[in-house]
Amino acid sequence: MQKNWWKECVVYQIYPRSFMDSNGDGIGDLGGITQKLDYLKELGVDVVWLSPVYQSPNDDNGYDISDYRAIMEEFGTMEDFDQMLSQAHSRGIKIVMDLVVNHTSDEHAWFVESRKSTDNPYRDYYIWRQPVDGKEPNNWGSCFSGSAWQFDEQTQMYYLHLFSKKQPDLNWDNRNVREEVFAMMNWWLDKGIDGFRMDVISLISKDQTFPDGEPGINGYASFNEAANGPRVHEYLQEMRREVLDGRDTLTVGECSGVTLEEAKKYARSDGRELNMVFQFEHMDVDADGSNKWSEKRMALKDLKTVMTKWQNGLQDIAWNSLFWENHDQPRSVSRFGDDGKYWEQSAKMLAVCLHMMQGTPYVYQGQELGMTNVPFVDITQFRDLDSINAYRELTQKGVFTEEEMMRRLRLKSRDNARTPFQWDDSEHAGFTTGEPWIMVNPNYKQINAASQINREDSVFSFYKKLIRLRKEQEVIVYGTYELLLAEDEDLYVYTRTLGKERLLVVCNFSDHTKIFALPQGWHADRCTCLIGNYADAAADSSMPIRPYEAFVLKEVSQS
Ligand code: GLC
Numbered sequence: 092m093q094k095n096w097w098k099e100c101v102v103y104q105i106y107p108r109s110f111m112d113s114n115g116d117g118i119g120d121l122g123g124i125t126q127k128l129d130y131l132k133e134l135g136v137d138v139v140w141l142s143p144v145y146q147s148p149n150d151d152n153g154y155d156i157s158d159y160r161a162i163m164e165e166f167g168t169m170e171d172f173d174q175m176l177s178q179a180h181s182r183g184i185k186i187v188m189d190l191v192v193n194h195t196s197d198e199h200a201w202f203v204e205s206r207k208s209t210d211n212p213y214r215d216y217y218i219w220r221q222p223v224d225g226k227e228p229n230n231w232g233s234c235f236s237g238s239a240w241q242f243d244e245q246t247q248m249y250y251l252h253l254f255s256k257k258q259p260d261l262n263w264d265n266r267n268v269r270e271e272v273f274a275m276m277n278w279w280l281d282k283g284i285d286g287f288r289m290d291v292i293s294l295i296s297k298d299q300t301f302p303d304g305e306p307g308i309n310g311y312a313s314f315n316e317a318a319n320g321p322r323v324h325e326y327l328q329e330m331r332r333e334v335l336d337g338r339d340t341l342t343v344g345e346c347s348g349v350t351l352e353e354a355k356k357y358a359r360s361d362g363r364e365l366n367m368v369f370q371f372e373h374m375d376v377d378a379d380g381s382n383k384w385s386e387k388r389m390a391l392k393d394l395k396t397v398m399t400k401w402q403n404g405l406q407d408i409a410w411n412s413l414f415w416e417n418h419d420q421p422r423s424v425s426r427f428g429d430d431g432k433y434w435e436q437s438a439k440m441l442a443v444c445l446h447m448m449q450g451t452p453y454v455y456q457g458q459e460l461g462m463t464n465v466p467f468v469d470i471t472q473f474r475d476l477d478s479i480n481a482y483r484e485l486t487q488k489g490v491f492t493e494e495e496m497m498r499r500l501r502l503k504s505r506d507n508a509r510t511p512f513q514w515d516d517s518e519h520a521g522f523t524t525g526e527p528w529i530m531v532n533p534n535y536k537q538i539n540a541a542s543q544i545n546r547e548d549s550v551f552s553f554y555k556k557l558i559r560l561r562k563e564q565e566v567i568v569y570g571t572y573e574l575l576l577a578e579d580e581d582l583y584v585y586t587r588t589l590g591k592e593r594l595l596v597v598c599n600f601s602d603h604t605k606i607f608a609l610p611q612g613w614h615a616d617r618c619t620c621l622i623g624n625y626a627d628a629a630a631d632s633s634m635p636i637r638p639y640e641a642f643v644l645k646e647v648s649q650s
C-alpha cells in the first residue's frame with residue numbers, strides 16, 4: 092500500500108465558535124485558537140480541521156458564507172488568521188479549512204445579483220426553476236425542514252436550497268462558478284493552508300430532471316436525493332487538475348449519501364479525486380430509516396456490520412476517515428458508551444475501537460476529554476437551526492409531541508457537540524469571561540481539560556497515548572482489518588495484520604463482564620499489551636472482559 096502522511100496523521104476538528112473566546116464577547120475566535128495551540132501540541136495531533144471562519148451572517152454558524160476571502164468579524168481579522176496559521180505551523184500543526192461550496196449565503200454578492208433579474212450575469216450561478224402547477228418544482232426537502240425550494244417574489248421563480256433558505260445552492264454546471272471556486276481555493280492554498288474538508292461535496296452535481304423522491308416523515312423527500320449526481324466525479328477531477336495537482340494537501344470530502352461503490356471513486360487511491368471521504372452509514376445505526384430523530388439505541392452488531400463493510404470494502408482501493416463525532420453529531424460517549432457509571436471506561440473504549448481501525452482518525456474538540464451530551468430542558472436553550480426547525484415542524488405536524496421531540500433533541504441535536512469547550516472548573520468552564528453564546532454543559536466541574544492534562548489515567552492522557560502509538564506502530568496505520576466474533580452482541584473484536592506483526596483489538600460495549608478466549612493461533616506468551624483502559628490487562632487463554640473494557644494485544648510472528 093502506498094504510504095502517505097495523511098494516512099499516518101490524526102486530525103483534530105475545531106468548531107471555532109465554541110473552542111476558546113479571547114476577548115470576552117462570549118464567542119470563540121481565532122485568537123482563542125492561537126492561545127490553545129500548545130494544548131493541541133500536547134495532545135499530539137498533526138492536523139487541525141477548522142470549521143468555517145469566513146464572513147457569514149451565521150444562519151448556520153458559518154456554513155452560510157457571504158465572502159470566501161474574508162474572516163467572520165466575530166472571529167477576528169485576516170491578521171489574526173495569519174497569526175494563527177504561522178503559530179500552528181511553527182508547532183508542526185497543519186491547518187485544513189472547511190470548503191463550503193455546494194451553496195453560499197443568500198447575502199453573498201453573487202446571490203444578491205442573481206436574484207435581481209432573469210438576465211442578470213449571475214443568474215445562472217444558482218439553480219432557478221419555474222413553478223410546476225403553481226408549486227415547487229419537485230418534492231425534495233431541505234435538510235433543515237420544509238421544501239428545498241424557495242419562491243422568490245422578485246422574478247416569480249424558485250431557487251434550490253438543500254439546506255436553509257439562506258443557503259442557496261450553487262450551479263456547478265456553470266463553468267464560471269467552478270472557475271470562481273477553484274480560484275478561491277488556490278488563493279487560500281497560496282496563503283499556506285494545508286488542505287480542505289469539503290462540505291457536502293457529494294451534492295454539488297444535480298440531476299437536471301429533478302426527479303421526485305420517496306417522502307419521509309415530514310412529507311418531503313430527503314436532500315440526499317441530490318447525492319452522487321451525474322457530473323460530481325468529473326468536477327472533482329477538474330478540481331484536482333485546476334487546484335490540487337502538484338500540491339501536497341489533505342483533502343476529505345463530506346459525502347452525504349455516499350455508498351461504498353461511490354466512495355471508491357471519490358477517494359480512489361490513484362489520487363485523481365480526494366484523499367478520503369466521510370461516510371455516514373455508521374451514524375444511522377440509531378436512526379429509523381432516514382429519520383434521525385429516533386430514540387433507538389444502537390445495536391452493536393449493526394455498528395460492526397457497517398464498520399466492517401467499509402474497512403474491508405476500501406482496502407487497497409481507497410482510504411477511510413474514522414470518526415464517532417463532529418459538530419453535527421451528539422457526543423459519542425453518551426450515544427454509544429455510558430455517560431454515567433462507566434463514563435471514563437467507555438470514553439476510552441470508544442477511542443481504542445476507532446483509533447485501531449484502518450483510516451485517518453478524527454477527534455472532535457472535547458471528545459478527548461469525554462465530553463457528554465447536554466441536559467437541555469427547554470427549546471429556548473437551543474441555537475442550532477436544524478434542531479429548532481425540526482422541533483417546530485414535527486410538533487406542528489403532529490409527528491411527535493413537544494415532550495417526545497425534546498427527548499429526541501437531547502439525544503440527537505447538533506447542539507450537544509456545540510456547547511463551550513470545558514477548559515477548567517472556573518465560571519463558564521474557562522471558555523469566556525463574558526456570557527457564552529450557548530449554555531455550558533453543567534458537568535464542567537467534573538469534566539474539564541485542567542483536571543485531565545496532568546492525570547496519567549485521564550481520558551485526555553489515554554488519547555495522547557493512542558495518538559503516540561500510531562506514530563510508533565506501522566501496523567496501526569497500514570495493517571489489514573479482520574472482524575472476529577461477528578455474532579457477539581457485546582464485544583467488538585478485530586485484528587490488524589501487517590507482515591509479521593498483528594494486533595488483536597478487544598472492546599466491550601456492554602456494562603457486564605464477558606468471558607473471552609484468545610483466538611486460535613494466538614499465543615498468550617508472545618503477546619504484549621499496547622494499551623488498555625483497566626490497569627492490569629494481560630493476555631491469557633481465557634480472559635474476563637470487564638464492563639467497557641478495551642485493550643490491544645500485539646504479537647510478532649516468530650517464523
Ligand atoms: C454540512 C455541515 C453542516 C452544515 C451543512 C450545510 O453537513 O457539516 O454543519 O449545516 O453541511 O453546510
Ligand code: CA
Pocket residue numbers: 112113114115116117118119120165
Ligand atoms: Ca470572542
